[in-house]
Every structure is written in C-alpha cells, then in structure tokens.
Amino acid sequence: MATPEEAYKRIIPLDFGSVQTVPDSFVWPQASDGVQSGDGLTIPIIDLMDPNAPQLITEACETWGIFRLKGHGIATKLMEDMESECERLFSLPTDQKMKALRSPGGRMIGYGIAPIQSLFSTTMWHEGFTIMGSAIDHARLLWPNDYQGFCDKIDDYQKQMKALAEKLMRILFKALNIPVEEVNWFDDPTNSSGCSLALQLNSYPPCPDPTRTLGLAPHTDTSIVTLLQAQTSGLQVFKDGVGWFAVQPLPDALIVNLGDFTRILSNGRFISVLHRVVVKPIQRYSAAYFFRPPMDFAVSPLLSKDLGPGQVPRFRCVTAKEYSDLKAKHLDEAFSLIEN
Ligand SMILES: O=C(O)CCC(=O)C(=O)O
Ligand SMILES: [Fe+2]
Numbered sequence: 001m002a003t004p005e006e007a008y009k010r011i012i013p014l015d016f017g018s019v020q021t022v023p024d025s026f027v028w029p030q031a032s033d034g035v036q037s038g039d040g041l042t043i044p045i046i047d048l049m050d051p052n053a054p055q056l057i058t059e060a061c062e063t064w065g066i067f068r069l070k071g072h073g074i075a076t077k078l079m080e081d082m083e084s085e086c087e088r089l090f091s092l093p094t095d096q097k098m099k100a101l102r103s104p105g106g107r108m109i110g111y112g113i114a115p116i117q118s119l120f121s122t123t124m125w126h127e128g129f130t131i132m133g134s135a136i137d138h139a140r141l142l143w144p145n146d147y148q149g150f151c152d153k154i155d156d157y158q159k160q161m162k163a164l165a166e167k168l169m170r171i172l173f174k175a176l177n178i179p180v181e182e183v184n185w186f187d188d189p190t191n192s193s194g195c196s197l198a199l200q201l202n203s204y205p206p207c208p209d210p211t212r213t214l215g216l217a218p219h220t221d222t223s224i225v226t227l228l229q230a231q232t233s234g235l236q237v238f239k240d241g242v243g244w245f246a247v248q249p250l251p252d253a254l255i256v257n258l259g260d261f262t263r264i265l266s267n268g269r270f271i272s273v274l275h276r277v278v279v280k281p282i283q284r285y286s287a288a289y290f291f292r293p294p295m296d297f298a299v300s301p302l303l304s305k306d307l308g309p310g311q312v313p314r315f316r317c318v319t320a321k322e323y324s325d326l327k328a329k330h331l332d333e334a335f336s337l338i339e340n
Contacts, residue, residue, distance in 0.1 A: 007104035011112040013127035015094050016205035022212045026123045032211040036243040047071040058175040065271030066257040081153050086285035090203035100138040110138045116219050119331045125213045125279045129201040161227050165291035182303045185294050200288045207279040215277035222327050223259030223290040230286035238274040267301035268314045295321035
C-alpha cells in the first residue's frame with residue numbers, strides 16, 4: 001500500500017522544463033515503430049452540412065472508428081481560445097500548476113499525469129488538466145485574481161461540445177436503428193442523471209529525444225464519442241493490416257473518435273479505435289471532450305432492440321460504471337471480460 005505521500009508523488013508530472021534527456025522511466029521501446037503510409041488510405045473527412053453526412057459517418061465508424069469533421073458549427077474563435085487557454089495554463093510555473101494538483105484517490109479532476117498512466121509502468125511524456133463540469137475551484141487556485149475568463153471559455157466549450165456530441169450520437173443511433181428515447185438521460189436538460197462528461201486538456205512538452213518516448217500510450221477511450229481538437233500532428237491510430245497511421249489535423253476540423261461504449265452498443269459493428277500520441281521537439285496541446293453515459297446506465301448490444309435473425313450479442317450487459325472499473329484495472333482486456 002502506497003503511503004499518502006507516495007500516492008501524491010505518483011500523480012505529479014515531470015518538471016519537463018528542467019530535463020535535458022529522456023529519463024529511463026519514460027523510455028517506450030515501441031515509440032519508434034514506424035508510421036505506415038497506408039498507400040491510398042486517408043482518415044475520412046466529413047462535412048456535417050453534407051446531406052450524405054449520416055451515411056459517410058456510418059461508413060467511417062465501420063472502417064476506421066475515427067474521422068475528421070468539418071461543418072460542425074463550433075466557432076473557429078472558440079477553438080483558438082481553447083488552444084490559447086491551454087498554453088496559458090501549461091506555461092504557468094510548475095509550483096503554480098501544483099496548486100491545482102488533483103488529489104490522489106479523489107475525483108479525477110485538476111492538474112496531473114495522464115489519467116491512463118496508472119495502467120502502465122512506463123511514464124508518458126505528458127501533463128494534463130481534467131475538468132468535469134465547472135473548472136472554477138481549480139482555476140481559482142491557478143489564477144486567484146483572474147480565473148473567470150478561463151471558466152467562461154471552458155463552460156462555453158463544454159456546452160457546445162455536448163450539443164455536437166448529442167447530434168453525432170443521434171446519427172449513430174439512427175444507423176443502428178436504436179430509438180434515442182431508450183437513452184433516458186439524453187434529453188435531460190438539467191443533466192441531473194450525472195452524465196460523466198469530461199474535458200481533458202493535454203500538454204505534450206517539447207521532447208529532446210522524441211523517438212524514445214510516447215505522449216500517450218496506445219489506448220481506446222472509455223466514451224461513446226470523443227471530440228478532439230489539436231492543431232498539430234502527433235495522434236496516430238492503429239489500423240488492422242496497416243499498423244500505426246498518422247492522423248493529420250485540418251484547420252477548423254475536429255477529430256471524432258468512437259469509444260468503447262459505442263463498440264458495445266453496436267455489437268462490434270463500430271470500431272473503438274486504438275490510438276496513441278507521439279511527441280516532438282516542439283510543444284503540442286490538445287483538448288479531448290469525452291461524451292459518456294451516466295455511470296448507472298446499462299450498456300448492451302443495441303439496448304432493447306432485437307439483434308436480428310442469426311445475430312448473437314457479442315457482449316454482455318454492463319453498467320457504464322462496471323465497464324469503467326474493468327477498464328481501469330485491465331485496459332485492453334476489458335472487452336474480453338465482457339465478451340459472450
Ligand atoms: O492528444 C491527442 O491527440 C489525443 C488525446 C487522447 O487520446 C486522450 O486524451 O484520450
Ligand atoms: Fe484517447
């Protein structure tokens with residue numbers, strides 16, 4: 001059992017500004033796995049205003065589990081503001097950021113190492129800031145006299161991301177023929193059912209030896225969909241038969257990737273994409289919005305809809321909490337533990 005002091009130390013990111021080389025504990029031998037060009041392949045680019053968008057999104061979910069979305073209606077200015085707020089936050093002096101350190105064993109909010117770090121013994125070249133709902137308590141600690149601007153932008157961003165995620169979820173449900181009314185928390189304007197929505201701000205500091213370490217280890221997201229904004233490359237997805245494949249961001253487009261709950265809901269038809277982040281000699285930021293069901297929601301293939309003749313449920317029914325706990329302990333093995 002870790003002492004409280006050890007537990008506290010474990011969630012503190014490296015003071016990246018003070019290191020000249022990649023420490024041994026950060027060395028990932030797999031980091032230098034080549035990125036494949038996948039001749040002729042591209043991650044789909046879909047315009048949400050296109051009348052064919054639902055069809056194109058469905059195809060992208062079946063073949064990639066990830067696509068780049070234009071015409072999403074999120075103002076460029078808000079996306080730029082989010083990038084500037086990331087820069088403002090992560091360039092604070094280390095001891096200032098430490099004031100907003102998340103508490104070990106407490107809610108997963110505030111400044112700290114990557115949320116998935118606890119599942120890996122090798123450390124990731126990453127520092128993050130996790131927000132669930134209002135960011136005010138931590139923002140006050142970071143900027144005692146000047147926190148409101150940050151909070152307002154975060155609130156606006158989360159509101160708009162939630163509306164977009166809901167729009168995408170309607171499209172996915174329609175493709176799966178699941179009536180959206182089955183998701184009783186969906187239209188709850190008060191959000192009182194406690195949707196476990198989260199905004200994760202990621203910082204990948206400049207790395208002196210980028211081929212030796214990873215910004216985020218390979219993982220799938222424990223979400224329905226994740227909406228990601230990043231201005232520079234670094235994200236890679238694993239494509240069967242191809243290998244690691246770079247996702248090039250496009251100006252103004254968001255990256256949408258499906259998470260594990262959509263794989264379960266679609267009975268394996270839609271891909272929960274395996275992805276990782278490589279680092280660079282230059283700083284990179286990203287903002288990932290995780291759209292998830294409330295923890296008590298029971299997730300099962302196609303919910304109460306018949307699977308169709310000859311079809312069997314590939315996964316047993318699990319609550320979002322049960323699955324999240326399995327994932328937190330077993331990572332990629334979580335699927336095999338719920339497979340029928
Ligand atoms: O930074 C990125 O491009 C990806 C972030 C990500 O995968 C995550 O936060 O789960
Ligand atoms: Fe992710």
